[in-house]
Amino acid sequence: MLHSLTLGELATRLARKELSSVELTRHFLARIEQFNGPLNALITVTAEAALAAAAAADARRARGEEGALLGIPLIHKDIFLTDGVRTSCGSRMLDNFIAPYDATVVERLKQAGAIMLGKANMDEFAMGSSNETSYYGPVRNPWDLTRVPGGSSGGSAAALAARLAPIATGTDTGGSIRQPAALTGVTGVKPTYGRVSRYGMVAFASSLDQAGVFARSAADAAPVLKVMAGFDPRDSTSVDVPVPDYPALLDAPMKGLRLGLLREFFEGLDARNAALIKDAIAIYQSLGADTVEVSLPHLPMSVPTYYVVAPAECSSNLSRFDGVRYGYRCEQPKDLLDLYKRSRGEGFGAEVKRRIMTGTYVLSAGYFDAYYLKAQQVRRLITDDFRKAFAQADLLIGPTTPTPAFAIGAKMDDPVTMYLNDIYTIGANLAGLPGLSMPCGLIDELPMGLQLIGPHFSEGKLLSAAHHYQRATAWHTQSPPEYP
Amino acid sequence: MSLTRQDVEKIAHLARLAITEGEMPVYVKSLSSIVAFVDELARVDTASVEPMAHPLDGQRQRLRPDEVTETDRHEKYQANAPSVQAGLYIVPRVIE
Numbered sequence: 001m002l003h004s005l006t007l008g009e010l011a012t013r014l015a016r017k018e019l020s021s022v023e024l025t026r027h028f029l030a031r032i033e034q035f036n037g038p039l040n041a042l043i044t045v046t047a048e049a050a051l052a053a054a055a056a057a058d059a060r061r062a063r064g065e066e067g068a069l070l071g072i073p074l075i076h077k078d079i080f081l082t083d084g085v086r087t088s089c090g091s092r093m094l095d096n097f098i099a100p101y102d103a104t105v106v107e108r109l110k111q112a113g114a115i116m117l118g119k120a121n122m123d124e125f126a127m128g129s130s131n132e133t134s135y136y137g138p139v140r141n142p143w144d145l146t147r148v149p150g151g152s153s154g155g156s157a158a159a160l161a162a163r164l165a166p167i168a169t170g171t172d173t174g175g176s177i178r179q180p181a182a183l184t185g186v187t188g189v190k191p192t193y194g195r196v197s198r199y200g201m202v203a204f205a206s207s208l209d210q211a212g213v214f215a216r217s218a219a220d221a222a223p224v225l226k227v228m229a230g231f232d233p234r235d236s237t238s239v240d241v242p243v244p245d246y247p248a249l250l251d252a253p254m255k256g257l258r259l260g261l262l263r264e265f266f267e268g269l270d271a272r273n274a275a276l277i278k279d280a281i282a283i284y285q286s287l288g289a290d291t292v293e294v295s296l297p298h299l300p301m302s303v304p305t306y307y308v309v310a311p312a313e314c315s316s317n318l319s320r321f322d323g324v325r326y327g328y329r330c331e332q333p334k335d336l337l338d339l340y341k342r343s344r345g346e347g348f349g350a351e352v353k354r355r356i357m358t359g360t361y362v363l364s365a366g367y368f369d370a371y372y373l374k375a376q377q378v379r380r381l382i383t384d385d386f387r388k389a390f391a392q393a394d395l396l397i398g399p400t401t402p403t404p405a406f407a408i409g410a411k412m413d414d415p416v417t418m419y420l421n422d423i424y425t426i427g428a429n430l431a432g433l434p435g436l437s438m439p440c441g442l443i444d445e446l447p448m449g450l451q452l453i454g455p456h457f458s459e460g461k462l463l464s465a466a467h468h469y470q471r472a473t474a475w476h477t478q479s480p481p482e483y484p
Numbered sequence: 485m486s487l488t489r490q491d492v493e494k495i496a497h498l499a500r501l502a503i504t505e506g507e508m509p510v511y512v513k514s515l516s517s518i519v520a521f522v523d524e525l526a527r528v529d530t531a532s533v534e535p536m537a538h539p540l541d542g543q544r545q546r547l548r549p550d551e552v553t554e555t556d557r558h559e560k561y562q563a564n565a566p567s568v569q570a571g572l573y574i575v576p577r578v579i580e
Contacts, residue, residue, distance in 0.1 A: 098563065100557065100563070100564070193539045193540060194539075207537065207538055208539075233546070233548065236545065236546065237538070237543065239540065298528065301524065301525065301528055303521075304522045304523075304525050305525065307518060307522050308522050308525070315499060322500075323566065324565070324566070324573050324575055325561075325564075325565055325573060326564035327564075328566075329566035329567070333576050334576070335577075335578075336575055336576050336578055337500075338502075338576075339575060339576055340500040341497075341500050341501060341502040344499075344500055344501050345501050345502030345503060345504070346502070348501070350507070350510075353501055353507075354511065354514060354515065354518070356499050357496060357501065357511065358515060358518050358519075360495050360498050360499040361487075361495050361515070361519070362522070364495070364498060370526070371522060373535050374525050374526070374528075375522070375525060376535035376536050377530035377533040377534070377536070378528050378533075379535075379536045380533055380534060381528065381530070381533060383536060383539070415514050415517070416517050416518060416521045419521075432539025432540055456540065
């Protein structure tokens with residue numbers, strides 16, 4: 001079946017003209033039609049535009065063009081602006097918003113010939129770890145429909161796991177690619193801060209947000225990241241560093257790679273989770289990697305640090321939603337203040353309002369030093385811990401999440417418990433580091449993720465290390481039994 | 485630290501958010517628990533630590549030549565506005 005093939009196999013068939021992009025696109029659109037209902041992974045399906053784009057990709061190929069993504073279908077998280085297509089960000093606020101231009105990520109993938117099938121459901125404004133805060137309802141985990149897929153890129157992850165597309169985009173502010181990748185059994189890559197343009201990506205926390213990719217293996221993710229990454233003058237924090245040829249780096253030798261075992265990641269770790277990580281470490285040792293124990297003493301402070309910094313930036317970023325220029329406007333405002341307050345009060349959901357208020361509080365007069373400045377100081381201490389760890393280790397290894405996917409509704413009443421889901425992923429965002437999650441086993445028939453974190457701009461090394469693991473194991477080839 | 489209803493009302497006003505009667509007790513409770521959680525930061529010794537606003541050191545604001553790079557697309561942008569007349573955004577009367 002076409003949806004079981006790797007990206008490389010699909011590209012080969014397209015290149016040999018054994019398969020057309022139109023056929024491939026039809027196949028995935030049919031799967032979306034068949035499976036998306038209960039999963040709720042996509043908010044918008046752009047079938048007609050997809051088929052037109054697929055025909056255009058076939059025409060480009062007929063003219064002699066080539067490319068790893070030419071004619072390959074994908075799904076974009078609904079946080080990326082897509083010219084002429086609704087970009088809701090999972091919010092009532094943007095339910096009627098038709099994007100007037102393409103995000104740089106969308107533009108680059110389009111130029112490479114990738115075909116957008118639709119827009120993925122997500123936590124509202126990317127604020128959530130379970131995809132339950134979406135205005136469009138929760139996404140369900142294809143491994144167990146009573147469970148969450150993780151978040152905030154839950155729709156992208158669930159779509160990948162159910163094989164509704166071979167690749168998908170996501171964003172990761174505190175774990176929003178890696179955590180759902182782990183909970184749905186797919187591979188997710190969060191690049192270095194500044195590696196991929198944020199232009200046209202609805203802003204949540206600007207010093208943390210980074211776009212990345214979901215795929216079913218590191219080998220599939222590599223060519224996608226190669227297209228997405230690179231300098232963009234339209235993003236003021238985009239970094240002008242050349243993009244390596246990630247696919248060419250996949251087979252770089254593993255021998256002598258120093259893997260750092262984070263002491264803080266293993267303290268209090270569930271025994272079955274720890275056993276899976278230890279198995280993965282043993283595989284790496286058999287592949288020639290060396291291990292060294294490292295410590296990030298300030299890492300336990302990463303979640304409280306994040307829940308000051310991210311809400312502060314969100315309260316500032318989301319002040320643009322005023323009911324005037326775009327987005328939701330309340331009915332019959334009695335004056336301008338009423339227009340602002342009710343448009344925002346009615347247009348934003350509960351978690352977004354909670355974070356805006358948290359951010360407003362920590363930035364307000366009298367609390368700024370105690371919370372915001374303090375968090376920025378602890379952020380430096382955490383970043384320094386990582387820097388020291390990378391003097392001893394090339395990559396850090398550990399779990400992606402504390403537990404497998406939890407039940408829908410289980411954590412919605414207690415925000416702090418929900419926030420602690422991201423305990424292993426947030427550190428990389430605070431320090432701007434690239435991270436990757438890939439499947440490493442099952443607990444109670446549910447997938448678990450192995451996380452690798454590297455120094456700035458080490459995406460090539462991360463993908464290569466993941467590729468070696470995936471050649472030695474088969475966890476990444478598992479898919480949920482109900483989605484043949 | 486625990487927040488009062490008055491604290492939350494003030495924060496909501498600063499954030500220009502209308503919070504309904506029904507939502508208010510939920511926010512008083514959950515914002516209090518979040519503030520108590522982030523209060524843990526006070527335990528960290530940060531004397532003489534430089535605050536970090538940005539994850540990559542050494543980044544500067546780039547300058548570019550002062551040339552027009554964007555075309556006028558206000559009609560396309562204003563197509564998303566709730567209310568527009570003659571190219572202007574319409575809001576409730578501000579000055580009587």
